[in-house]
Amino acid sequence: MTHDKQFDLYKRVLARSRPYWRTFALGIAAMVLYAATETALPALLKVMLDGSFVDKDPRVIHLTPVAIVVLFLVRGASDFVHTTALNKVATGVVLDLRRALFDKLLQLPTSYYDNEPSARVMSKLSHNAQQISPIITSALITIVKDSLTVMGLLGYMLYLNWRLSLLFFTVLPVIALVIRSVSRRLRRLSGAQQTSMGNMNHVIKEVIGGHREIKIFGGEAYESRRFSDVAGGLRRYAMKVAATSAANGPIVQGIAVLALAAIIYYAALQSQSNALTVGGFVSFFGAMALLLAPLKRLSNVNEPLQRGLAAASSVFEVLDAPSEPDDGTRELEHVDGRLQFVDVGFRYPSTERDALSSVDLDIRPGETVALVGASGSGKSTLVSLIPRFYPPTTGTILLDGVDTRELKLANLRTHLALVTQHVVLFNDTVAANIAYGGHGDVDEADIIRAAEAAHAMDFIRALPQGLRTQIGENGARLSGGQRQRISIARALLKDAPILLLDEATSALDTESERAVQAAIDNLKRGRTTIIIAHRLSTIVNADRIVVLDQGRIAEAGTHQTLLQQGGIYARLHRLQFSNVE
Missing domain, CATH: 3.40.50.300 (P-loop containing nucleotide triphosphate hydrolases)
Known part of the structure; x- marks a missing residue:
């Protein structure tokens, strides 16, 4: 990620705080006030030393303690206000992002879930969204408050003695170079760390979902090793982040201390020629000492900042993903239930052959049509095209003579009911x-x-x-x-006037199957029904049976007609019932 993209990403996160701009502005104002009090400390120190101990001014002697108390009261109040205000903004932004992410998940097409592991999506919603919070709290507080503090202290040091200040300024480019190098490494490591977190969640989800299979097939040792590998990888990245962040502070401080030693030596020489008062020297040295802490925090801000930006990138990646196409403008209040497939073809992305090819099928209102065929013949794909879970690659699907792409998705799906063998x-x-x-x-x-x-x-x-x-x-x-x-x-x-049944009785025992089959038979009256059938005994009374083979319609007719033809259906029927016998 380039510096410009990183900056744009940060601006995009901060733009999310617009609904909380009053609270945000209050926090920024409190940070500015806090930074001002930081600069006021060494200035007050100079007045106190020169006025009290050198000039013996009674007015300074009496007012200085009061000024110190007031100064620290203001510091404490401003610290509380900006910390509380920005945390309120951050928690609001995280909540808004999670809501936006969840709403986006409801709008994403089925193809997105086919390609993206669910555990990784869950990790973005739960873990990554939370990692954005420090961008608005600790990182922003450090960037704004400590930057203002550093500028204020440097300005005061220039005011006191520009020669000594120039000595200190010589180390700033070196510090900036160190911070930039560290930030690149932290950004790369943070992205890898979040990917590892998603992989670990994926393994956990699979173990929870497949605990029965793991137990029965003795997969405990394998799953334990698999989890240990991904958890170990996550730990390695965490240690690299920790080591890089930990090394950053001492390096920056070491460079600053070298400059500090040179400055102290030069200041001592100036004090001998009375070019610098005792109060001025102590105040300058105090300002320099106060610089070290904000410089350290600024050098260490990269870890939460880069982690937050990497998390924000993954979150916005989901938010920017194209939603399920819904370009339809028409609505049908009532449908008779006629479905027409006109030269329909479909190919899944990254596959070399069509799942469906040149499918022409006209289903009359109230007709029950069963789809049969070997696994991979295109039965489920054909049914998935009706509610527009996938758009046809070629051809048109008509509902009561209207292209389903012209209908609003919500309206189209209002007319459909779905029962699958994988019950949710x-x-x-x-x-x-x-x-x-x-x-x-x-x-x-x-x-x-x-x-x-x-x-x-x-x-x-x-x-x-x-x-x-x-x-x-x-x-x-x-x-x-x-x-x-x-x-x-x-x-x-x-x-609904149209029923889509994917082997709806597959999980039932014989007695329950008969009862539910009777209920479905009653339900089908006056409704268009499409049944994906694996057990041919459940569809012998269908008005029409359509046999799919390698994505094409190979045969169509009633149960008896297809048996007499002696084709694919007859072979499937013979194999199935010979197995039963």
């Missing part, structure tokens, strides 16, 4: 998971009706708190069949 439930109550399929407030009676239709109420009543039972992460406290039936109840409650 939320860590909430049974009622809340079913009500997820409704619009706005849903009556409990509607939830119960949907659950009854999905043949789920029997087991729901047996739960400890019925509909109010917490089901755990992704329904962990329920069986596979129970989770599937809640998912079906959710789709039933939405009451």
